Amino acid sequence: MVKISVVRQHDRGFIYNIEDYLELRFTHRIIGNLIGVPVSKPRSAHNYALPAVLSPYELKLALKKGWIHLVDKRSLSLPPDDSQQAKIREMIEQQLAEQREPFVEKRLAEFRRHLPKIIEGKRKKLLKTQMIEDNACVDPEQLVNDEKQRIELMEIDKLIQIPLEHPLPGAYSMINDESIEVDALKYRIFEDIWENHNFYISSGDSFGGDFLLYPGDPLYYHASHVVHVLATHQLDVKYLIRCCRLSVVVNKICIFVYEDEHGKINYQTMEWIGNVDNDNN
Known part of the structure; x- marks a missing residue:
């Protein structure tokens, strides 16, 4: 398998090649964060607005799975010969x-x-x-x-294409140090959800959590769960109420995740009883 080149900067990975990005998204459920927003539903590769940025958790998982390698393009700051x-x-x-x-x-x-x-x-x-x-x-x-x-001999209007990816080969060097600094517990949970629960995963900052879970590609599905990672199984009641009330307002299921004394990851789901009753009916 040919590894995808990802430019590392500040513990995040930047992808400038559309085919590489689509490979990660549709084959490996690594969605990243598109800097630009598609003007329409992405029926083809041309509707995606690159570059895409991988979070530290996505970057660490992709490195561990051997899908990518990291490259350094700081040499591009030098004048061309x-x-x-x-x-x-x-x-x-x-x-x-x-x-x-x-x-x-x-x-x-x-x-x-x-x-x-x-x-x-x-x-x-x-x-x-x-x-x-x-x-x-x-x-x-x-x-x-x-x-x-x-x-x-006529003059015509001319368009100069500015490529997102550097057009010349050999414009970057490989990075041997592939260590990505992330919260160990959050990464373990991120990897466990990706491995065992078949969700698409993104950052949960916009909803006050650690991760958002999607049942399918986020360009077609809304997030269904908000994940909160707990340092211990002890949970403050006020924090519990805040998280649950917010998840009800945004119509999402709230999940608390913690690691017990035996190192096992535990998931505790909180859902408004009105949603449960509606599902049963």
């Missing part, structure tokens, strides 16, 4: 040539569509100069060739 500058200029010229080709083809197609009228107009002009009608002939191919040469 002559060879790199020449390659970039060549790429830009190729982009401009690719833009000009459809422009020329479109203008020629329009010219050919009106070619009979153009030929007739030129013949009339030749006849007005008192040329004999047999000599007043117009070569269609010559007209097309002349028009093509004229169009190719």
